[in-house]
Amino acid sequence: MIKLFTIHDKLEWTSYVDKAAEYDFYHTWHYHMLEPDSSGSPTLLVYQEQDNFIAFPFLKRVIPESDLFDLSCVYGYSGPFSNRKMEDLDDTFTENFKEAFLNFLSQEKYVSVFSRMHPFFKQQLLLEKFGGVHENGRTVVIDLSESIEEQRKKYRQSTMDAIKHAWKRGFKIREETGPEAIELFTSIYTDNMKRVHASDYYFFNEAYFEKILNTPEYDARLLTAYDGDTAICSTIVMFTSGIIQAHLIGTRSGYEHHSPAKFMADEISVIGRLFGMRYYNLGGGLGFKEDALFKWKLGFTEHCLDFKSWRYIVNPTKYQELLDKKNIDKNADIDFFPLYRYA
Structure with a gap:
């Protein structure tokens, strides 16, 4: 029945x-x-x-x-x-x-x-x-059961170079909560979607982000990368059942050449290990095609799931x-x- x-x-x-x-x-x-x-x-x-x-x-x-x-x-x-x-x-x-x-x-x-x-x-x-x-x-997956050292050995050289550049400049990751953090994320994410001419499907308002982050049903986290006092990249990730899902991300206009999203992904894999996560799913390409976005994600690992x-x-x-x-x-x-x- x-x-x-x-x-x-x-x-x-x-x-x-x-x-x-x-x-x-x-x-x-x-x-x-x-x-x-x-x-x-x-x-x-x-x-x-x-x-x-x-x-x-x-x-x-x-x-x-x-x-x-x-x-x-x-x-x-x-x-x-x-x-x-x-x-x-x-x-x-x-x-x-x-x-x-x-x-x-x-x-x-x-x-x-x-x-x-x-x-x-x-x-x-x-x-x-x-x-x-x-x-x-295919979807690109980082296996967090490996050590961070073994993980980084699999990075494409350009990916590792971008992360080292972030370290040298002193980029930092902060986990943030509250209305101001959500307003900041909304601004960065929305500008990013406009810049890449995303379809209406990928646009959400501030109230949506507030709701998706505030629930006891799963562990949602808002993480923002900073260059000094300037927020340069922000993401919402979900920690559920040992899996980190890279849900939404945006990079501030003018900071694309610094590739802060690569630094962000590497840092999230470190944070995930601290909380006992087993996998970090970066996702696939747009429409799950093996496009430029998919190849960008392959810069971290060649481990993929169907x-x-x-x-x-x-x-x-x-x-x-x-x-x-x-x-x-x-x-x-x-x-x-x-x-x-x-x-």
Whole structure:
């Protein structure tokens, strides 16, 4: 039997996350609460047999001009979680989940499901039972179980040179809290996004940053690099389940040639070890392409994990009808899902 919890069911949502064998901040009620209404209605879908469960957070969306729906996910790595690791789930249990989930999707008039998967958790073992697991690219990961000395030996020379330059100039990292720190971060981050002509998707207001940083559900930290009294780079990172996620970062205009973000990443790896973190996920390229951003991250390590998404068509007939309505060829070479929401 499928149970559904909405953003109004905070206690139930958080109780399942608390019981998870593996989870990240992307799964939490608080992170979903930050979603704008235009993104969809946050929903936690739960299948349970006695003490065992599979939970799957989604954003429920109405398909315009229809009585149909689809499911998407928050920005970042989400996917299903359970009270047991995915590789430890019983086959009978997962088959029962599949049957219950498919029945639910059919009865509730869902056309498609999209979810980014977490590169550290073996969610593909569950979702491959449905089909639709898609290879998106790679994400760059620093292994914090190594010593900092071994880690730095793997840096590209230009990366190490930038960090040594920062040391020579006396750059410092400060962890900051409070309204002034958030205002400063917002200014640096927003100017950076404008400078690189980022899409509206990557812009957030000060209230959003205040909310994302202030919650007991995960450990969010605001770190700022200073050249003397001048803030030159600022980032929000998340410490959850032994994993540091590089969430958002901005560099002050005029300081790009000093590469303070490289210094910042190196310092965060040091801080992470102090708090017992196991990995520092730098992420992938823009749209998870192996672009200039991806190559920049490879300057720290060549250790990468595969990043996958789940792109499942529940109702092929309705999916095709929606494509026809927009005159979209289902075989078009467009990396977008569901394709009927393209353009």
